[in-house]
Amino acid sequence: MAGRPAEPEVIWSRPERAARGPRPAYTRAEIAAVAVRIADADGLDAVSMRRVAGELGCGTMSLYNYVPRKEDLYELMVDLVADEHELPERPTGDWRADLTGLAHGSRAIMRRHPWMSRLMSAAYGFSPNSMKFLEYSLWCLDPLDLPYGQKVELVAMVNGVVTTYVANEIETAERTRSLPWSAEREQEIRTAHLAKELATGRYPRLAAAVAADSGPVDMEAVFDRALSRVLNSFARG
Amino acid sequence: MAGRPAEPEVIWSRPERAARGPRPAYTRAEIAAVAVRIADADGLDAVSMRRVAGELGCGTMSLYNYVPRKEDLYELMVDLVADEHELPERPTGDWRADLTGLAHGSRAIMRRHPWMSRLMSAAYGFSPNSMKFLEYSLWCLDPLDLPYGQKVELVAMVNGVVTTYVANEIETAERTRSLPWSAEREQEIRTAHLAKELATGRYPRLAAAVAADSGPVDMEAVFDRALSRVLNSFARG
DNA sequence: GCCCAGTTACGTACAGCGTACGTAGTGAGG
DNA sequence: CCTCACTACGTACGCTGTACGTAACTGGGC
Structure with missing residues (x-):
């Protein structure tokens, strides 16, 4: 025994x-x-x-x-x-491009495996392949003249953005799995409720924001904007 | 029936x-x-x-x-x-300060209720009090000359940062709850394993980063830096 | 004031979960 | 060859969410 x-x-x-x-x-x-x-x-x-x-x-x-x-x-x-990352043999020297590439890779993987975002936020971050990925991320940052502490914070922020945005993208579809009705029905119900709430006039700015965006949102564009904001904030100090 | x-x-x-x-x-x-x-x-x-x-x-x-x-x-x-937010009667007109205040409020609440980060990443974002909070956040952004879409993205990024960082802060303590041994023992084991892995030389930059940071990390300072990076990226365009 | 539809209250039951424990069999080091 | 750590796995326990059936209650319409 x-x-x-x-x-x-x-x-x-x-x-x-x-x-x-x-x-x-x-x-x-x-x-x-x-x-x-x-x-x-x-x-x-x-x-x-x-x-x-x-x-x-x-x-x-x-x-x-x-x-x-x-x-x-x-x-x-x-x-x-985490092993699905196709890491190039070495970074190019352009840390911004390299990190953008890694982030898009992560995003693709997490979209391919919608359950990943749930596990990532529970932080299983020290498996061999996760560490390999982290190490490579830091390697990409070699050209960046910043103390290691800052580099780690940068990598953490990028991974945070990926996880957050993929989670937001996926949550509705994933929630529906445990429901006895269809994803469309769920969506329909939630938007109907939202519309009714907004019609009360209690949330004028929220209503304006919802009214403002016409058509479906391009989630990848939103993600790219957020990511580039984060990268910019480190590039400029 | x-x-x-x-x-x-x-x-x-x-x-x-x-x-x-x-x-x-x-x-x-x-x-x-x-x-x-x-x-x-x-x-x-x-x-x-x-x-x-x-x-x-x-x-x-x-x-x-x-x-x-x-x-x-x-x-x-x-x-x-979400009702624990003590929203001021009206924004001050300094959107940056206001949003910083809201973010700190959210952070305090989520630290007070460590289970919140798990639920937030599952996005129960349309309860009455959540919507009240969102509406107030947008109100704070009235002085900011940006289309509503951008304002929503800003609020989303701020909330994302709060959730991500609190989750990271808390995860270890929360994980320990379901474990048959103590939090200290768990921490001990994980750092021991990490040290052993780093000693292999396979992760030189990770090792350097771990070696570089001396003493305990000030999580609030890390949070403040991340938050102000996000806010800056919107302030400067 | 009465009636009854719609609601509340709740016990029982079922399928599923993680996993502790006991036992039997297997194969490599001394 | 013996021994003992390891693999394999059936059974069982306490827990979960919740479907369903039944009994009690109550407020609006007549």
């Missing part, structure tokens, strides 16, 4: 393959891939230990040999997805 | 008191207050329909007369807490 009541440790510090005993049937990457596939298809809440184990082809409790707590499964997922 | 299988509607569009039938035993504010107290004391995950009903003094299923789905309970909580 293992000392199994979840001892305090980070999953990344425990070796994937134990020194003794039979060879594990699955790798962490395989497990993470199954979990990611489920989350992509049916939402993060569909990722249960039972379902992952089932699709993996083993008993539920066997999964706990690989992943001591469910939270660690999330960490594996984040790490696997 | 009510048409109870959760019909599509926003909770704010359903009247608190029905036209017919017996007088409800509790107000929404009372229910929200109980839920908020539980979340403050034992974390958001401790807020279950059973526990709220129990502390309220009614049967579990009675709660569903007030709150059709648990998500709506969250919405009540956000709204109650």
Whole structure:
């Protein structure tokens, strides 16, 4: 019997393959891939230990040999997805362009995996691939003459903008998953309620703002503006 | 029997008191207050329909007369807490100072209720008190000569910064709630693992950054810097 | 003043969750 | 070869959100 009541440790510090005993049937990457596939298809809440184990082809409790707590499964997922970054061999020397590229990469990944924004705000930021990404981000900032503290703050702000904006973009669609009616119906209801509230005259500026923007908002343009504001604020001091 | 299988509607569009039938035993504010107290004391995950009903003094299923789905309970909580903003009677005319004040207010509230950042990133942004806050934020921007679209983007960025930074500040403490060991032990383990990883030499810039910052980070100063960068980027165009 | 539709109240029940625990089998180091 | 850490996994517990059925109550229309 293992000392199994979840001892305090980070999953990344425990070796994937134990020194003794039979060879594990699955790798962490395989497990993470199954979990990611489920989350992509049916939402993060569909990722249960039972379902992952089932699709993996083993008993539920066997999964706990690989992943001591469910939270660690999330960490594996984040790490696997962080590996989707296609980092160039080296930065170009134009830190602004490089960081913009990285941010667009992050945005693409998080849009591809809509559950990521939920996990990111819970900050699983120290998996191997996340650290690789952070390291590369800092590398891009080599040409920028700023103390390391400031560089870290810059990277944090950029990642914050990506997470925030993707989350805002996605939230409605994701919320709908757990609802017994359609996304269109939900949207319809919320805009109807909003219109009724604005019609009361209690929120004149909000009403003006809603009335002002005509047609659908270009979310990528909004994102680009926000990102470039952040970058500018560091470029100019 | 009510048409109870959760019909599509926003909770704010359903009247608190029905036209017919017996007088409800509790107000929404009372229910929200109980839920908020539980979340403050034992974390958001401790807020279950059973526990709220129990502390309220009614049967579990009675709660569903007030709150059709648990998500709506969250919405009540956000709204109650959004009311903690002490909005001045009118803006001063200095939009930068006003928005800074609002942001600090939001930050204080979210630190007082550590579960808020989780709910905010799920965007329950259209409760009455949230809208009141948004309207006031826009009011502060009256002196700023910018189209409404830009003003909304500014407010969104400020709120995003608040949420992001408070979430980062709080995440560790909040995560620990669900863990069977102490926050100190958790912190200890994570820093130990980080140190070991950095010692491998695979992340030279990350290591340098960690080595560079001496002593504890002043989170409020970091927040203030980020906030003022965002405000500056709008002040200068 | 009465009636009844619509509401409140709430016990029971179900499907699902994370995971503690016990046991059986396996394979590599001494 | 023995031993013991490890893998595998069935069972069970306490918890969750909530569908459903039933009983009590109450205010508006006649």
